[in-house]
Amino acid sequence: MTKQQELITGIVNSSRNHPTAAEIYIEARQKMPSIAVGTVYRNLKLLTSSGEIRKLSFPGQPERYDRIEHPHGHLHCVACGGINDFEISPTLRDEILAHAGERVISCDVTINYICDECAVANENSANKKLKNYKRRL
Amino acid sequence: MTKQQELITGIVNSSRNHPTAAEIYIEARQKMPSIAVGTVYRNLKLLTSSGEIRKLSFPGQPERYDRIEHPHGHLHCVACGGINDFEISPTLRDEILAHAGERVISCDVTINYICDECAVANENSANKKLKNYKRRL
DNA sequence: ATCAAAATTAAGAATCATTCCTAATTTTTC
DNA sequence: GAAAAATTAGGAATGATTCTTAATTTTGAT
Known part of the structure; x- marks a missing residue:
């Protein structure tokens, strides 16, 4: 697991707000200013299909991410x-x-x-x- | 209710496949070749908020529409x-x-x-x- | 440790779905 | 039947997400 993946996983798991990829990106940049948007999307997809986190869809909104609990x-x-x-x-x-x-x-x-x-x-x-x-x- | 609205409502209500806006547009053009994509989207939104049809969201897919039943x-x-x-x-x-x-x-x-x-x-x-x-x- | 191969990244271009804009057309009202 | 209101077609614009590429990092065998 790379540093970027750890960071993203941590953000999703410590958030209770079902954040969007854009929100996760903003928060990630606080800790790692060089992180790229594409990296956030790619890792969210990886983490979702490996079952680390969950993806939620609601009409008319960007996708949201949720911790498993x-x-x-x-x-x-x-x-x-x-x-x-x-x-x-x-x-x-x-x-x-x-x-x-x-x-x-x-x-x-x-x-x-x-x-x-x-x-x-x-x-x-x-x-x-x-x-x-x-x-x- | 305009002809376009009737057509779109009919397509959603007679479909059992939870069609996307793009699929509805393709089917609508068979009956009304001049209909515009924007018209399909606008009416789907109107029909959804008035409760005539229902909108479904699944991750990584365009929105789908479903009849009420x-x-x-x-x-x-x-x-x-x-x-x-x-x-x-x-x-x-x-x-x-x-x-x-x-x-x-x-x-x-x-x-x-x-x-x-x-x-x-x-x-x-x-x-x-x-x-x-x-x-x- | 050291080098080559494999994986991951940053950056930004490209794509896809959806909304917005405008002028033309249709519908409604009187 | 004419003016006002609503809706449309067409296409440009936007927003979210994915893709591409070259550079960087990690891995693995020696």
Whole structure:
């Protein structure tokens, strides 16, 4: 494992914010100013496929990276794009995984919602654009 | 609703393949050769936020679009990128949704795995690159 | 340690998906 | 049926990610 890889792994594992590659790059440059953007992307890809870290996709956003830890799902605010974690019980996770055969690698559970901040902001705003998000379960 | 919107809605609702914007554009041009790429993107966005259709994100792929139907999850093959559906019982879906408060819009459940075709192809191939995918539940 | 081979990097060009801009066209309203 | 509003086609612009290449670092055998 090269110094660059160690640095990138450390940044992802110590972050709780599901950082994007660009955010990881900015943080990496603090410790290693000469690191290149391409190096960050390449190592994030390597670390992802070797299972050291996890990659998350949400609509309309660059990819995010997450550390591997106890099973959890993601709360995704469709208004501001913010991501928060929620706990998933091992039982629930196993129920979900029972739907696939062997050769399962991982599972991702995302709940799309309007977060508290966006709900309040919308309450106070004139044009009420959140009305557009129809509930479709 | 304009002719372009009707056409795009129809394509998404009649497709079972979770098509990308590019695939929808190609199909749309068969019926309406003058339609522009930007029109497809703009209407997909409108239809998504009004809840007519749903947008799906998977790592390393362009966004996909899905019709709204009985609750289902997605099986995502990390080797070929293919997407298949699996049924989710209303009970399981409700258990998942119980993790968020009100203002929930939808939930997405994805199981990452190696599909049968990729597993067989890898079995017969020399370099066995699928070994790299470590199981991380 | 020492040299050659292999892997990794930095830097920036290239690519791909998506959005934005503008003038023309279509739809709506009265 | 004319003016106003909305939507479109076409293409330029942007943003995220990958690719290319030459230089640097690491590895491995002697």
